Amino acid sequence: MTGVRTFTWAEIEQSALKKKTILDVEKGGPAYMAIHNKVYDIGAGTGFFRMHPGGAVAISQLGKDASGAFEVFHTENAEAMMSDFYVGDLDPKEIGKPNEFKKDIEILRTKLTEMGCFESSKLYYLYKVASTLSICLASAYLVINYGRTSTLAVVAAGLLMAVFFQQSGWLAHDFLHHQVFKNRTYNDAMGYMIGNIWQGFSVSWWKDKHCVHHSVPNVHGEDPDINTMPFLAWSEHALEMFSDFKDTDVARFMITNQPILFFPILGVARMAWATSSIRFNMGDKVINPTQALIEKLTLAVHWSWYLTLTFAFCTPLRALLFLFLSQCGCGLLLAFVFTVNHNGMPVYSPQEAKQFDFYELQVVTGRDVISTTFSDWFTGGLNYQIEHHMFPTLPRHSFAKVQPLVEELCKKHDVSFHKTSLLGGAGEILDRLSGLAKQAAKIRYAAKSE
């Protein structure tokens, strides 16, 4: 074909250098990625980020083959818009052999569509919304009626509120991955109600962080979910910066004691995320002005109902007890599930991650937790973490049908598929933390040893 420019991987990779934020990309010339052997420029002057509903997450795929990430997040609607950013083809000499595992996953996707697995049961989600809300109402009932008279009732109310926040998190997650409605606006609207108003976590903040995690799970320096230094180290890569810490640095204390500090750290996670949600919306990260206003209003509604309930109906000490139990309890319940999903599994540098196709990376970095009535409910279906990463828009109630098919494909292609119990997962996490803590204790402050 004449007139079509061809690109080498070196050119594509080169265009991505030093582009970590929208600002870097918009002032830094072309920024390429390849999707199905075609090359797209989302760099300066293309206006990509003004139109992209997925926001900045596409930056995680710059300089790479973004085919897998594109497949899991998009509909035909997005394909129609791709021509606006198309600039040429991948040089035929640089096109590698098709990945057989990926090909089988694409066949599986078609099969699942035919089986109706992507069709959500509205009745199931109605039940989940109603049952989750009833936990909040039970908590509010106890606070309103016994907040001034019974400490035991306040303890029960605080724990119920923690569970309500956790379960709201899973439900908002389902809507915001567009598992429930075909119309994306309905999903987003439910996301604002459950995520912002019920739970106090911002939709835009969450999408920004969570979709990047999906694109580059357990890739050191790229996946925000393992960027927990200087509080917890999940890999030898994270320890690389350890020789910079002095004996007196808090970070040295935290990492060398991380197996003991792990659960207390989880306890503060909800407060950290709620604060990040507010800070994210104070800046200029949400480009669309209507969305920015909705974010602020809905977060304000959350804090208004929650603080009114706490302080209008409880004695001051019981109010503090309620706050403590609901905030720290939720932190533990939410963050424990997040850690079981991926932590203690292999972590790769960006260079090492290149050995894997997008779908392989999702499998080898994820951990499934064996399904029981309790684990399905407690983790909000995220115990099927591997299947969720392969097909983020798959409704929660389809996972049990899909898991054996994914497991079989992994076996066929010799891709390591890991499944264990909740306790087994916790044990693996603590093993990893304590192994790294021991390594950290041996690393000496570089300046001291000179």
Ligand code: HEM
């Ligand atoms: C030329 C390339 C791209 C175009 C034209 C494009 C366009 C779109 C469009 C139109 C949507 C709305 C949903 C839909 O209609 O399917 C969307 C959503 C999304 N895109 Fe992209 N996209 C591109 C590349 C990427 C890449 C490389 C990523 C990296 C992970 C990405 C991540 C997302 C995410 C996470 C969403 C979902 C956001 C949400 O619904 O909340 N996109 N994109």
